Amino acid sequence: RPPLVRDHTTANHQTHVGIENSVIVPAYHEAENIPVLVRRIFAAVEVELADASRTEVVIVDDDSNDGTIEAVNVLRAQGYNVVLVTRTGDEKGLSSAVLRGFQEARGENWVVMDADLQHPPEYVPAFFKAMSAHHSFVIGTRYGPGGAVDKDWPFFRRLMSGVARSLARPLTATSDPMSGFFGLTRDLYIDSKPVNPVGFKIALELLLKTGVEKHPHELGEVSYAFAKRTVGASKLSSKTIIKYLYHLANLYRWQMGLFGLILLEGMLVGICWAGLYVIESVGPCLYR
Ligand SMILES: Nc1nc2c(ncn2[C@@H]2O[C@H](COP(=O)(O)OP(=O)(O)O[C@H]3O[C@H](CO)[C@@H](O)[C@H](O)[C@@H]3O)[C@@H](O)[C@H]2O)c(=O)[nH]1
Numbered sequence: 093r094p095p096l097v098r099d100h101t102t103a104n105h106q107t108h109v110g111i112e113n114s115v116i117v118p119a120y121h122e123a124e125n126i127p128v129l130v131r132r133i134f135a136a137v138e139v140e141l142a143d144a145s146r147t148e149v150v151i152v153d154d155d156s157n158d159g160t161i162e163a164v165n166v167l168r169a170q171g172y173n174v175v176l177v178t179r180t181g182d183e184k185g186l187s188s189a190v191l192r193g194f195q196e197a198r199g200e201n202w203v204v205m206d207a208d209l210q211h212p213p214e215y216v217p218a219f220f221k222a223m224s225a226h227h228s229f230v231i232g233t234r235y236g237p238g239g240a241v242d243k244d245w246p247f248f249r250r251l252m253s254g255v256a257r258s259l260a261r262p263l264t265a266t267s268d269p270m271s272g273f274f275g276l277t278r279d280l281y282i283d284s285k286p287v288n289p290v291g292f293k294i295a296l297e298l299l300l301k302t303g304v305e306k307h308p309h310e311l312g313e314v315s316y317a318f319a320k321r322t323v324g325a326s327k328l329s330s331k332t333i334i335k336y337l338y339h340l341a342n343l344y345r346w347q348m349g350l351f352g353l354i355l356l357e358g359m360l361v362g363i364c365w366a367g368l369y370v371i372e373s374v375g376p377c378l379y380r
């Protein structure tokens with residue numbers, strides 16, 4: 093068994109005999125969700141994959157101190173193959189937690205998903221199957237055929253997600269570049285250009301830096317139904333939004349040079365004007 097808590101950095105690019113699939117879960121204050129998540133992942137894997145013992149779950153927690161360690165201890169005692177990495181140093185954040193999960197993962201095929209059950213674990217086997225069928229990157233999409241978003245997901249979050257998606261459109265043709273539910277192979281990651289772990293949108297970063305979009309036959313999609321969080325709170329903040337804009341600026345410049353920065357600036361100005369126009373048009377109606 094791997095040690096329960098590892099707080100050192102290990103570059104583990106060796107495949108572990110036996111483990112084929114790693115599910116990587118960034119987590120912060122998710123102690124209540126983790127037991128349900130892990131049980132549902134393994135229940136799905138047992139039904140859908142040939143050998144469930146070849147799957148592990150790697151949780152990367154930023155020292156939540158909320159009972160996560162105890163919850164994982166119980167799961168391990170029950171025989172679930174779960175590894176918990178508790179980061180206690182300066183390194184924090186969703187994207188860097190995912191990259192840390194890649195260092196610890198022992199499988200060849202990786203699925204990244206949230207801990208809060210907004211990504212239903214029952215879809216996990218579909219990602220592994222798609223990777224076994226020669227897709228090196230599989231994006232979970234809410235906007236492809238059969239995909240959905242919970243009807244109770246707040247209007248403001250929908251609006252933000254729509255704007256964020258539009259801003260990413262010139263960078264990628266995938267239908268849901270904002271997704272945090274995705275799969276990729278170790279081989280693809282190893283050959284990637286250096287990855288910048290800024291903010292929340294690690295899938296967008298990896299889509300570009302691995303260069304997978306230049307080989308569309310390697311890019312798969314799994315449509316899924318995005319659920320509403322029922323336990324705990326989202327960690328999205330205004331700081332996350334600013335980081336997203338900074339991240340976009342980096343990616344536009346990386347992909348298109350100076351022209352990219354000008355294009356992004358033009359899009360942001362356009363969005364601001366459209367917003368002001370809507371406020372001006374709708375505002376007076378509210379006072380009638
Ligand atoms: N280790 C670690 N994990 C974190 C941190 N911040 C958030 N997480 C974990 O990252 C996952 C997503 O965080 P949420 O706070 O639930 O994010 P969200 O606002 O619901 O955003 C989600 O939806 C987006 C699509 O609309 C996704 O793009 C995004 O990745 C995320 O899935 C959760 O498992 C959460 O515990 C952090 O600083 N450190």
Ligand SMILES: [Mg+2]
Nearest residue numbers: 208210321326
């Ligand atoms: Mg969430």
